[in-house]
Amino acid sequence: MTFVPGAAALFILGMVAIGLLRALRGPRDADRLLSVQLLGTGAIAALLLYGVPSGDASAIDVALTLALLAAFASIAFVKAAGGYDDEPS
C-alpha cells in the first residue's frame, strides 16, 4: 500500500520541477518567485507522501517547518522591492 503514495511523490516532484522552467524564463522576478513557491508546496507534499506511509514521524515535523517558512522568501522579496510601503489601506 505504499506504491501509490510513492508514485504520487515522484509525480508531484517531477511536475514542480517542470514548473521551475518558469524560473528560467521569468520574465519578472515575481514569476520566478512563484515557481519556487510551487516547488516548496510540492516538496511538502512529496515529503509527506513518502514519510507518512513508511511511519517516519519526523517527516511531519520537517513538513511543518517548511510550511511555516513557506511564505518567508516571498515576504522578504515584497519588503525589499518596496511593494509594501505605499500600500493603499
Next chain:
Amino acid sequence: MIDALNAGIALLLLALGAYAVMAKDVFAALVGYIAYGLLLTLAWMQLRGPDVALTEAAIGGGLTGAMLIAAATRLRDRDAAARAPMPGIGARVLAATLSAVVASAVAWSVASLPEPAATLAPQTLAAMPALEVGNPVTAVLLGFRALDTLLEAIVVVLALIGVWSLAPDKAWGGRLGRLQHAQPDGMLAYAARILAPIGIVIGMYIFWIGADLPGGKFQGATLLAAMWLLVWMAGLTDAPAVDRRWLRAMLVAGPLAFVAIGVFGAVQAGAFLAYPAGLAKPLIIVIEIALMPTLTLVLALVLVGPPLREPER
C-alpha cells in the same frame, strides 16, 4: 521507486546548483539557489538524517532565501559589479578545467572509501544510556562532541559581533538595522500576527522533542528567529539598540553557562565538559535552555544587520 526518487532528487540538485552558479540574471540565480535549498531538505530525508533535514528546512528553506533576496533587491540595477565583464574565454576554460579536476578528485576519493564503512554509531549507542537522551544526534552534540557545540556557539556570537562592527561611528549605540515601514493593519502585519504565535509554539515543540526525537535547539532557535524577523519586517516591533545590557547579557549567557558547566565537570568528574554520573540529563537540559536565547538572538540579528540609526537621546 526509492532509486528513482533518489536519482531524481540528486539530478535536480545538480541542475539547480548549476543554475544558481551559471544563470545570467542575479535574481534568477538566487531563486535557483532557494529551490536548491528546498531540495536539499528532501535529500537529507533520503539520506536518513532527519535532524539535518530539519536544520536545512529552517535555515535553507527560510532564512537564507530571505537574506539573499533582500540583499539582491537592494543591490539591483545600481550595482556596477553585476555588469562587469566575465573573464575571457581562455580564463573560463582554465577555471572549468581546474574545477573538473577538483570534482574528479573528490569523486575518486569517495569511490575509494574503505569497506566496510567506518562508523561510530555502535559506540554512540553504547554510551547513550549514560546520557539519558534518546536522540543519538543530541547525544553527540551535547555528549561526546560537546566541545564542538560550545565552540560553535561562540563562533556564531563572533559572527554577530563582526556584523555589528560594520556600524558607522555615529550610529554606534543606536538601534539595529533600518526602520521598517509598515502599516499596523496591513497584510504583512496580519500575517505576522497569525503566523508568529503558531511558529513560536512549533519552534518550542521542535526544541523540546530534541532530547529524544529529531529536533533540538538549533532548529527550534531558527524557527523562533524567523518568527521574530517576521514580526520585525511587519513593523510590529523594532530592533533593540546595540548597547542594551539585556541584549548583551542574553548573547553571552548561553556560551557562559556552557563553559561554567564544563568547568563544573572538570572539578567534579575530572575532565572539561564531563558530566558527573547521574547529572548528565539535567546538565544537558540546562545547556540547551541556556543556548536557546543566544542562538535565537544571533540568528535573527545577523539578518537585521549593524546599527544604522543614530542613538536616541
Next chain:
Amino acid sequence: MDAVVDFMSIVAIVAGAAFFAAGTIGLLRFPDTMTRLHALTKADNLGVGLVILGLLPRAGSITAGIKLLLVWLLVLFAGAIVSQLVGRVASREPPR
C-alpha cells in the same frame, strides 16, 4: 471498511497530484503574473489539501493527524499571504 478507506485515500492522493499537474501547466502556460498566481494557489490549497486528506488515515496517531492538518492550514495561509503580497507588487508594474 478498510478497503473503502484505502480506496478513498488513493483517490484523494491521485486527485491531489492532478492539481499539482494543473498548477504546473498553469504556471507555464498562463500569459501573465496574475493568472499564474491563480494557477499556483490551486496547487497550494487543493493539491496539498487532498494529499493530506489522503494521508490522514495512514497517519497512525491522533497527534500525527493534527500535525498533518496544521501543515495544510499553514500552507493555505502562506499561499493566501504570498498571493496578496506578490500580486500587489505585480500590479504596480506594467504587465510584460
Next chain:
Amino acid sequence: MTALPLWFALVPAALIGVGLYGIVVHPQPLRKLVSFNVVGSGAFLLFGAVARRGAAVPLNGDPVPQALLITGIVVAFCASALAVMLILQLHDRSGDTSLEPAGEA
C-alpha cells in the same frame, strides 16, 4: 543497508566542481557567495552520504557526522550572513560592489 547511495556521492562532487567554477569566474561578490555556498552544501552532502554509509542497526546513519553537519550548516549560515552584510556595506559606501581597485573597475 550500508551501501553508499551512488547518486548522493557523485552529484556532490560535481556540485563542488560547479561551485568552484562560479567562485573563480563571477566578478560580482554576491554571485561568488552563492557559488561558495554551493561548494559548501556539496561538501555537506558528501559528508551526509558518508554518514548514511556508516549506518548500523538500529540507526539509519552515523550520528557523529550528522551532528557535525548541523553545527556546520548553522555556522555556514552565520558566515554567509556576515558576508552579505559586508557586501551591502561595500555597496552603501562605494556605490557598487566591484572588487576591482578604484579607477580600474
